[in-house]
Amino acid sequence: MHEPAGTCRAGEDKQGISQMRAQFVFGEVWVGLRRNLTMTVALIVVVAISLSLLGTGLLVVKQVNHTRALWQSKVELSIFLCDNNPLTAQCTKTGAATSAQTALIESTLRKLPQVVSVTYRSQPQNLAQFRKEFAYDPVFVSSVLPGDIPASFQVKLKNAQADAGIVSQAVTGMPGVDSVGNDSTILTNFYKLLDGARNAVIVVAIILIIAAILLVANTIRLSAFNRRRETAIMRLVGASNFYVQLPFLVEGMIAGLFGWLIAVGLLVGAKAGLDGFQSYFPFRAQLSLSDLVEVVIVTMVIGLLLCGATSFLTLRRYLRV
Amino acid sequence: MLGFLDIIERSDGPVIHFESVTKTYPNQSRPALESVDLDVEKGEFVFLVGPSGSGKSTFLRLILREERPTDGRIYVAGRDLARLTTWKVPQLRRRIGCVFQDFRLLPGKNVYQNIAFALEVIGKPRRFIRKVVPEVIDLVGLEGKGDRMPDELSGGEQQRVAMARAFVNRPMILLADEPTGNIDPATSIGIMKVLDRINRTGTTVVMATHDAAIVDSMRKRVIELEYGKVVRDQSRGVYGQAY
Numbered sequence: 001m002h003e004p005a006g007t008c009r010a011g012e013d014k015q016g017i018s019q020m021r022a023q024f025v026f027g028e029v030w031v032g033l034r035r036n037l038t039m040t041v042a043l044i045v046v047v048a049i050s051l052s053l054l055g056t057g058l059l060v061v062k063q064v065n066h067t068r069a070l071w072q073s074k075v076e077l078s079i080f081l082c083d084n085n086p087l088t089a090q091c092t093k094t095g096a097a098t099s100a101q102t103a104l105i106e107s108t109l110r111k112l113p114q115v116v117s118v119t120y121r122s123q124p125q126n127l128a129q130f131r132k133e134f135a136y137d138p139v140f141v142s143s144v145l146p147g148d149i150p151a152s153f154q155v156k157l158k159n160a161q162a163d164a165g166i167v168s169q170a171v172t173g174m175p176g177v178d179s180v181g182n183d184s185t186i187l188t189n190f191y192k193l194l195d196g197a198r199n200a201v202i203v204v205a206i207i208l209i210i211a212a213i214l215l216v217a218n219t220i221r222l223s224a225f226n227r228r229r230e231t232a233i234m235r236l237v238g239a240s241n242f243y244v245q246l247p248f249l250v251e252g253m254i255a256g257l258f259g260w261l262i263a264v265g266l267l268v269g270a271k272a273g274l275d276g277f278q279s280y281f282p283f284r285a286q287l288s289l290s291d292l293v294e295v296v297i298v299t300m301v302i303g304l305l306l307c308g309a310t311s312f313l314t315l316r317r318y319l320r321v
Numbered sequence: 322m323l324g325f326l327d328i329i330e331r332s333d334g335p336v337i338h339f340e341s342v343t344k345t346y347p348n349q350s351r352p353a354l355e356s357v358d359l360d361v362e363k364g365e366f367v368f369l370v371g372p373s374g375s376g377k378s379t380f381l382r383l384i385l386r387e388e389r390p391t392d393g394r395i396y397v398a399g400r401d402l403a404r405l406t407t408w409k410v411p412q413l414r415r416r417i418g419c420v421f422q423d424f425r426l427l428p429g430k431n432v433y434q435n436i437a438f439a440l441e442v443i444g445k446p447r448r449f450i451r452k453v454v455p456e457v458i459d460l461v462g463l464e465g466k467g468d469r470m471p472d473e474l475s476g477g478e479q480q481r482v483a484m485a486r487a488f489v490n491r492p493m494i495l496l497a498d499e500p501t502g503n504i505d506p507a508t509s510i511g512i513m514k515v516l517d518r519i520n521r522t523g524t525t526v527v528m529a530t531h532d533a534a535i536v537d538s539m540r541k542r543v544i545e546l547e548y549g550k551v552v553r554d555q556s557r558g559v560y561g562q563a564y
Contacts, residue, residue: 024441229427230438236385236425237490238415239442241408 021243028230028247029254032223039219040255046215047259047303050208052266055299057201059267059287062295063274064194067285071187077155077164078181079105079171083123085147088178097151097176105174109155112170114163116156123151150178160184209306212259216310219255220248224318245315249308256307260300267296334399335360336494336525337384342393344379344549352391353379355549361527363493366520368536369529370560371546377529380546381496384527385417386410398493415443418487418495418524422502424479426471432458432482433467439486453489461485461515477508481515488519495519497528501535509535533560 033040081102082091097105102120109118121129126149131141157163161184168180224231234244271292278286339359345352354376361367369377382388383395386402395402397413405413426435433454440450458467461481471479480500487495497516501509513535520526530536536543536559543558544551553561 021444229425233425233427233438234442235411236414236419237439237442237486238411238413238417240411243442243444 025247025250028227029250032227032247032251033254035226036219036222039215039222043212043215043219043255044259044262046208046212047256047307048262048266050205050212051260051263051299051303052270053201053208054205054302055263055267055295056270057198057205058295058298059270059274059291060194060198060201062287062291063285064191064198066287067194068191070285072160072184075157075160075183075187077157077160077167077183079109079153079155079168080150080178080181081105081152082176082178083147083150085150090173091178094175101174101176105171105176106153108171108174109153109167112167114158114167116158118156119154121152121154123147123149126150126152161188213306213310216252216255216307217314220252220311220314221318223248223251224315245312248315249311252307252311253304256303259307260303263299263303264296267292267299335396336363336365336398337361337527338394338396339383340394340396342383342390342395344376344383344388345391352549354383354390354546356393357549357551359544359551359554361525364520364523364525366517366526366539366541367528368539368541368543368558368560369527369546370531370536370543371552375546376549377546378498379549381498381527381529384494384496385419386413411443415490416493418484418490418492420480420483420487420495420497420500422499424471424476424483424503426479426482426486428471431468431470432463432474432485435471435482436486436489439489443490445490457485457489460488460518462511475508476504477511480504480512484512484515484519488524491522492524494525494527497526497530499530500528501530501532506532506534513539536560 081097082088082094084096094101106118106120109115123146127144127146130144130149134141155167157167164182164184168182171177172180231244271287275286337360339357341356341358342354343352343356344354357376357380369380371377379388383390383402384397386405389403398416400413402413427438430438436454436457437450440453455467458464461484463478463481463485466474466478469478471482474482480503484495484500495516500516501512504512509532516526516528517539540557540559542556543553543560545553545555545561
């Protein structure tokens with residue numbers, strides 16, 4: 001009599017069982033999502049916004065790193081040499097750099113371990129470069145005469161930001177050296193701006209993620225409360241914890257998934273915005289599609305983990321056996 | 322799961338075995354149950370009587386492992402409940418059916434769905450459910466009422482649905498906590514007939530009740546509790562002289 005009819009002929013019923021389970025779980029999930037629709041919608045919106053902000057933060061991080069790498073590779077240290085037209089006290093004292101002084105400066109630079117390459121640029125070469133870079137401003141170009149711009153050594157550094165001080169100190173004051181120009185000082189402020197923007201986006205995203213976690217917890221709690229009769233009976237007839245909790249878990253994850261889908265749309269927009277931003281700069285540091293895909297996948301994982309883990313922890317508190 | 326069932330099926334000892342069980346709820350000085358020793362054999366029908374607060378519900382909750390004893394040991398189907406891990410508790414409960422005074426049906430589901438729910442949530446295949454639910458509807462005397470909603474049924478009929486749900490998985494023990502408490506005496510007789518029918522299939526029935534007429538008419542084993550102690554344990558007993 002105590003033969004649990006139907007459980008032992010496992011083979012033929014296995015498919016039936018899993019089908020049954022899926023049907024049951026999704027039926028329950030649908031009921032749960034519909035019953036507290038307002039909370040579900042709020043949850044989806046908050047998840048969407050927090051994930052898209054987090055994703056935007058990640059995109060901005062990538063953009064900043066990308067931009068920094070691109071620009072840093074172009075940054076050089078310019079060691080200007082004294083000529084017959086001295087402008088600084090240093091050059092007035094020593095006069096135009098002799099070829100011996102020039103050679104010494106060059107060998108000093110080459111000996112430094114931080115230096116990648118040293119290129120000599122004569123006065124006419126520097127003038128031509130100057131005219132090319134400022135071609136859009138003919139008035140400015142015409143006001144600069146040959147001889148205004150001295151010859152220089154263009155030095156590429158291993159680490160433009162960290163090594164600039166050491167290298168410039170090594171040559172400053174050497175006879176024949178006029179002044180040292182560093183491109184990256186100009187960029188420092190720009191980097192600060194980019195970093196600030198990135199940090200702001202991430203801080204807002206973190207705050208929103210905390211809000212999303214609280215909202216997930218609350219939605220699941222409400223859902224569990226709405227169905228307390230069902231869960232009480234489930235526990236009574238011996239439904240496993242997994243069976244009792246799965247519908248709620250899936251419910252949270254589905255809300256997370258919908259939120260993520262919306263976030264993907266917003267992230268595509270955010271990338272377009274970042275690309276548009278590039279047109280203000282001379283060097284384009286556009287993010288690739290794979291960067292976007294990577295961020296989208298990361299936000300999906302975070303979104304699902306966030307919703308799943310929060311639901312699970314909430315349920316542990318409210319649906320105890 | 323099958324391993325667990327094997328143990329149940331093979332055990333020859335009492336179905337329920339209490340060994341000097343004491344249960345004291347937190348923040349209460351007097352224990353709800355105090356050094357209770359008793360055995361319930363397989364296939365027995367037991368009435369649990371006593372005034373409110375005498376420990377009847379605690380007794381039932383301990384069997385279900387909804388509570389754990391403060392002291393002593395409880396064996397259900399030869400299994401030491403203290404050594405049952407939390408994740409095995411659902412499997413214990415699958416072997417125990419439960420009926421309550423307030424029926425506890427799901428208002429949004431009809432009779433058939435309410436009974437089927439108990440099987441769905443333990444993952445039984447649909448084919449099996451389609452086969453056994455109508456059988457058990459007939460067993461409790463609700464032929465042709467499978468598609469009624471609970472609020473369309475009388476109290477007695479609702480309790481029949483609850484009994485069908487408790488019995489549909491063929492439990493080895495059926496616990497009934499005041500099943501006739503909300504039902505008039507004439508209807509109660511029908512309820513008791515169903516419980517008797519369930520008992521005759523070999524299921525052990527433990528019923529907590531205040532209903533003296535029923536206890537007296539059934540002439541089954543009576544266990545009387547008072548202030549958490551067993552004061553009387555009588556086979557073929559009556560409700561008691563004191564009442």
